[in-house]
Amino acid sequence: MVPMENYLILSAIVFSLGVYGVLARRNAVLVLMSVELMLNAVSLNFIAFATYLDPDRILGAIFAVFVITVAAAEVGLALAIVIRLFRSRSTSNVDEAAILKW
């Protein structure tokens, strides 16, 4: 069996990639995808911990299901707002959404 550490390292790498994307990308849709990477990394963590450490193997899996569901809701909402901004300004670039200073 693959040792648990491998999953945790993979998850940490994916999470860091997500953080990098959030900081470096200026397109709202790409920022959103980076956030998804971070959330998926966390789900991977939960599943790994559930499989290796939790005798019932269940709590972490439940947590991951909730994370996935809530993430879907958040993406739906974020895309709706991006479309609204795009209609009025023809851009999905977060830098140009800068009437308010970042």
Added chain:
Amino acid sequence: MSDLDIVGPQLAVLVAAAAVLLVDALIPQHRRIVPFVALAGLALSAAWTLSWVARDDYQTAFEGTLSLDKFSVFFYFLFAGITATVVLASIDWVNRAGRGQGEYYALVLTSCAGLMFLSASRDLITIYVALELSSIPQYILAGWGKDNRSSEAGLKYLLLGAVASSILLYGMALLYGLTGTTMLDGIADAIAADGESHRSLLVLASVLLIAGFGFKMAVVPFQMWVPDVYQGAPTPVAAYLSVGSKAAAFAVVLRIFFEALGEGFLSDDWSTVFAVLAAVSMTVGNVMAVVQTDIKRMLGYSSIAQAGNFMVGLAAISVSGEEFTLGASSVLVFLAAYAFTNLGAFIAVIAISQRIGSDQIKDYAGMWKRSPVLALALAFCLVSLTGIPPTAGFWAKMYIFNAGIRADLAWLVIIGVLNSVISGYYYLSVARQMFLGDAEGADRVRVSPSIGLSLGVATLGVLVFGILPTPLISAAKDAAEIFSRQ
């Protein structure tokens, strides 16, 4: 059945949210009653909570994931009050926006139910779901306005909020991996059993949790969204965000850190983190607030500074012995006093800016001549935010700084007092503009009945707790009892 009875206060709010949507859709000619349906739901929720207080039979529901205790009851009342005040203050603004009456109130109520669940949850999964239940409606509400600024505020709030919750989840995953459970009491037991052996990982998990919740609490360095969102979002929504989500975040932080991570070797570490964040938040928030010209942005930075004051209470966990709960109860007192005060200030801003069409502080000049009541109410709330008697804000600051001194954090209290002086400068300069400045227009600023009522409730609360703080303090002490250790 009894499980549903225990979550009755939340159910009442959720049912009201559904009722609001139905009334709006089915009898559009009577659309004007929509906000009153929302208020009725909140009153029912408060009555249900009251019936639990009368029964004096506190218990947990859904296998211990939700707990009805004096702590959650305190917050049920606080959230019902905050939401009712915000609904009243929104009526004018929503009528003027002219669309989505039902949806607006339904979202406010859903978010309120989320805040209530959050203050009652004792399980990491429930905490996460309740947090998102309260946050997602807030993202929509922040983008509710018609202009681009509002959409932009909604997008920024959502993106940064999603990043914060994924950081929070990483911390929760580590905590789950280290303890094998998501229940707060189970985590506390596991840490007490063999926590010392992986202390550094536990500290890492705590720091990630602080970062995630720090976003909701709006403390430096997770504060960058606050001024933008407060300025861009509709003012009633900004008022709701500044008190509702902040109070809930502090409630859940108290539960997690005092209940699950309160073990001595660990709390030494994270209370230092809280103390440093408190000092930085107070200083950055106040210094930035001084230079603001937009009153909503100014209130945004001031709420960052106030969050720093709250954190003094969190850092004061190391008070030993019988007064162990002093830090927690001082946070509760401060939250209640701050809720009344900040709502009052925001509602006065809503009333004034609706009339003069500007949020610039310089346009507030001479407000005393145009509307003496509004000018007095706003000045009174600003005095309370500064922490000068006879206001609720004074007792709240006294109590929380007292907790800080008891916990040997004298350096932090000194920074806090110095910051109060800085905050006095910008709060009172608004008051100076209103009373001594020359009026731009001669027309009087009138106040609609709903705004007048909500402003009256908020300022009366500030005044009553300023003169008679004992009932509030004893209620907070009762609520904080759940953290005491026998």
